[in-house]
Amino acid sequence: MHRGGSFLAIQFNHDCRLGRLVRRAAVLAVCTACLPGASGHADSAAASPTEIGAASLQNRLDAAKPGEAVTLPPGQYAEAIVISKRLIVQAEGVTLTGSGGDAPVVKLAAEGAELHGMAVEKDAAGEAPAVLISADRVVVDGLRIKSRSYGIQLRKSNGSTIRGSVVAPTDDLKGKSARQTDKRNGIDLFQSNGNLIQENRVTGMFDGIYMESSHDNAVLSNEIDHSRYGIHCMYTNGTIMRRNSGEFNVTGIMAMIVKGAEVTDNVFTRQKGSVNSQGMLFFDVQNTRVAGNELTGNRVGLYIEMSRNNVWEHNDVSYNFVGIQLLDSQSNRLENNRFVSNVIETQADGSKDNELLHNYWDAFQGLDPSGDGISDIPYVMNPFFQRLTKGIPAYQIFFQSPGMRFLESLFTADAKQWTQDREPRMEPALSSSASTDSRPNPWSAAETGIAGAALLVAALTIITLMGVKKS
């Protein structure tokens, strides 16, 4: 009997490892698919060694007239370039490594200049980016950037487009051992307005997309992973963040001192590596609409502090440790959100005059005698535990302890002021945005299948090899 038990344990471990291997292999495959240039430009460099030392790329650019399209010959070049007139530069197969030192490898300094398909590597640490955009209406498309400092920087650039590019750090800055102080942002905007940042992938940088004092930018369909903050807004107006996704960042979207933003249909899962992880954090945010987002498996789904006059609706906040934290925030509306299988659904304190209506809280036992799908008893959030643990975080160990429940029930004198959902739903609302609800998870089925098959194989192997011991 006893031996059978330990066999089972071994077999289970074995299976876990197998599953992880399979997953890792899949991730690797996806990564290589994402970075076609990673293997591509090494080959092209070998194929055309004569390009090195020939007429420099800068000479070619200098010879071209404004408005011209210039196609650069593929190869690897140890030089830095400046595009200082309106050129359309095609650079597929070109790898630029800079001339050493902490200076931008590519500078786009002319209005309307375009750069397509170049691989840019900046190996020098410091504060200069791999690609610096300092003019209006610049287009960069399909760049592959590997940088020891910033990826792409926009400085006082308006109406530019950054599309389909990949930003990653040098290998030594990847992984958990890398110090945050050594990392820099992937795409970094400062005093740059009305830009479009679309379909880029940022991995392992400091902040994926960082916008400071930059307004009316559209951040659409980007993917950010293993960075500190996926999208980080500081003092921005009218930012649109739509259909972005991310995982394994410290926080998915970090909105700080933000006005009039739109945050819709983003998917941020598994932000849980750091003890301070959140799906989305809103600090001093006003007049912003947050809708149709999917926040699952994070440490905290939605963290909201000192924010006013915002709307959160049709968000799916599930499988997080804490669903929503609402602190010192007024006049917000939270409607038709779903809170499913969070360990702690809500922690709210110091928040008055917020309108919470028609949300679905799966841990809540409602009563619906009228049969309209809306509970007649409100969902009330007791701030006692939040207050206690804010003062002394170590008291979190008393989470859900019988004594804590008892104490919570004692301090109800100011219950009228607590945050509450007056009309919670009995069933989750149908999501208004199609993209969040109908999104199938292609992995779960395959993963389950692989795990099952592995389990079967492992079991059969053990039985055939060890045999069944008769007692």
Added chain:
Amino acid sequence: MKKITLVLFVSLFTILLAAGCGKQTYEPVPIDETVDKCAICNMQIKDDAFATQLTTTEGKTFKFDDIGCMNEWKEKNAEAKIGGEYVRDYNDKEWIPYDQAAYVYDADFKSPMAYGIYSFKDKASAEAFTKEQGKGRLMTAADLASHEWTQNKAQMGMDMGEGHSHDEGGEMDMGANAGATANMGSDSH
């Protein structure tokens, strides 16, 4: 017998006296980038020259990612008794007591929360920095008490655009800026 009691009494008194006189010191603690977050703005704290910290006489330490956040904490917790308060030298990241550091402010200086204040261990290195940058106003801890704590220029410009664009012309820029500054202050509390 009596002598022994007297000796005991005197020695006890001496010990108590010594304990009473010994001043409790509040040393700076290191920053742990994986765990520490700003007590005001919730951002992860980088182990860099902008990190600040204070310890209350109760022995609780609060860390901040920008000196401006520490200032806000002090305003919010005016009743708190602060035992030790530290900022960092911009050049070598050494912890320096808040009131002994030299400060340099310019709206264009970048800092995590854009308060634009850098700290230095002495006046000489602060002066060297302003010379190198070609801008920056030299300040002491006492000057910081009357500092307006605005967050960077572009933000002020932004508020100005919203609140004043209809009723004020371009030549009123300076006045509009000042108005926006006041708004900012009241907004954040």
